[in-house]
Amino acid sequence: MDMQVNVRFIDNLEQAKAEIRAIGSDTAGIGLMAPKGVHRVLKISGVNPKQANIIKQEMLSKGGEAAITRGAVDHSVETTDVLLMATLKQYRAFIDKLKMQPFGLAKLAASISEALDNLEGRKVRVLNCRGKELEIGRRTLVMGILNATPDSFSDGGRFMEPAAALEQAHRMVEDGADIIDLGGVSTRPGYSEISIEEELSRVLPVLERLVQEITVPISIDTWRAGVAQEALAAGAHIINDQWALRGDPELAGVVARYQAPIMLMHNGQDSNYRDMMAEIAGFLRQSIEIARQAGIPREHIIIDPGIGFAKTYEQNLEVLRRLKELTVLGCPILLGTSRKSVIGNTLHLPVNERVEGTGATVALGIACGADIVRVHDVKEMVRVARMADAIVRGGAGEG
Structure with a gap:
């Protein structure tokens, strides 16, 4: 048989050890050579x-x-x-x-x-969501979006009534959602700011029904300490902060007191960057430190690159292309691309026809390190995630 030259792409130390072991090297040799690979x-x-x-x-x-x-x-x-x-x-x-x-x-x-x-590969960890546990890292978790808002870009007004919201939450759980993310304020471009009282009036009636009947953790999408305080007191499990503890200086303390996990999203006032990925990582690193100084343990922190926030169309694509770079922070990564304008601008499709584009971002996001995906179309994206997991995580998506 003629000699052949092939290639191996080695991402971490365990892969290096496995390749050297397959050659037939002894244990001592594997230990010496793997760090060189x-x-x-x-x-x-x-x-x-x-x-x-x-x-x-x-x-x-x-x-x-x-x-x-x-x-x-x-x-x-x-x-x-x-x-x-x-x-x-x-x-x-x-x-x-x-x-x-x-x-x-x-x-x-x-x-x-x-x-x-x-950078040494995904770590499997258990996230304690105030009594409900989520295993992160073994497979991709799917977060279903539940908007109790009249002006959300995708489904504004559909789930304002608690009964309709509860029905939708049950549907998403049946379709495979691991988390329900409830929000009372639209974050679409050009959204109107509302009072804390208005946000609470939208969120709390729905939340009270969800915590009674929904078995998976409920996340509250808010940057306000007052809303987080009332929501956590009412039984919410996670806070999803689109301003990464920069919008309200009291929020970190509230989350720490309730021992809740927090999701920190990159955001900003403009899209002017000298080194975008370094600056996104730096922003998130500072927010992680704010959280830790307030008493939130690192194992309760999830990061989000903020697709669609303070980024141009081209920059959103670049973040998706380079998402793996954020694994350097050592926190699970949440990716929220569902039906967003980066998909609409690429495929020239309206909001209600972006499921395939969303699926592409979910699959590639998982390949680049995403541990949780935030989506509207739960059934379809659960299927995408399971298939991607089977490839990326070596069959972990089965079942």
Whole structure:
């Protein structure tokens, strides 16, 4: 038989070990070689020239590479980005040396180590939703959207009445929804702001019926501490905050007191970015820290890239294309693309004809790291998620 050359794409250490094991190497050899089989590229921002030159010197000494701007060499710039390129074996040796360096580099070494750990594949974890448990990571969870609003872009006014909302929630659970996300305020472009009293009057009557009859956790889509307080007191399980604790400074404290999980979505006032994915990650990293400072444990935090918020059409596509980069934060990722304008603008279809486009974003989102998908068409997207899981998670979508 002629010799052949094939390729293997290795994403993490376990895959590297499996490939080497399949060759027939012994246990000691697998342990030594596997860290050489995983290559990572990390980008660090805000590095001063003194730090940058030490980083480059130490990484080069370990056999890796560090790209810095030219001006960092002669200190003609104030800061530079650094692009690190190395195998896990090289990173380990580099981190050990960086820990011994001054100028804040020991702290950076810890951050690099944490980032590398977060990139080692999906972790299966149990999310305690105030007594209801959700297993995240084994399969993709589906969150069904329930809008108690008259002006939602997709189904405004259909589920304002508690009886109609309850019927829809039951339908979504029967179709496979793992979470019901109840919202009382539209977030469509050009929406009208409403008072906290109006939001509560829409949400609470529906919520009171849901917590009595619906078996899955109920999430409340709100950024207001007052609404979260009343909803959690009435039995809600999760808070879904479209402003990632930036809209109301009291919200983090409320969520912490009720020991509820929180979903933090990237948002902003404009779409002007120098390095979009780095800035989205930075925004979410700051929100995670706000949550933790308030007493919300990291294991209660879910992140959302905010498709359709503070992003142009092209930027929304780029976020979807690069979604995997957010796995560096180490939190489960929620993806909400259902029927959104990025689909309408791509396929030139009205809201009620975007199910296939939504399915494409769900499938590719799961392949790129999404753990939860927020959707209107639950039955169809459960099927998409199960098929995607069977491919991406090695059969975890079965059953």
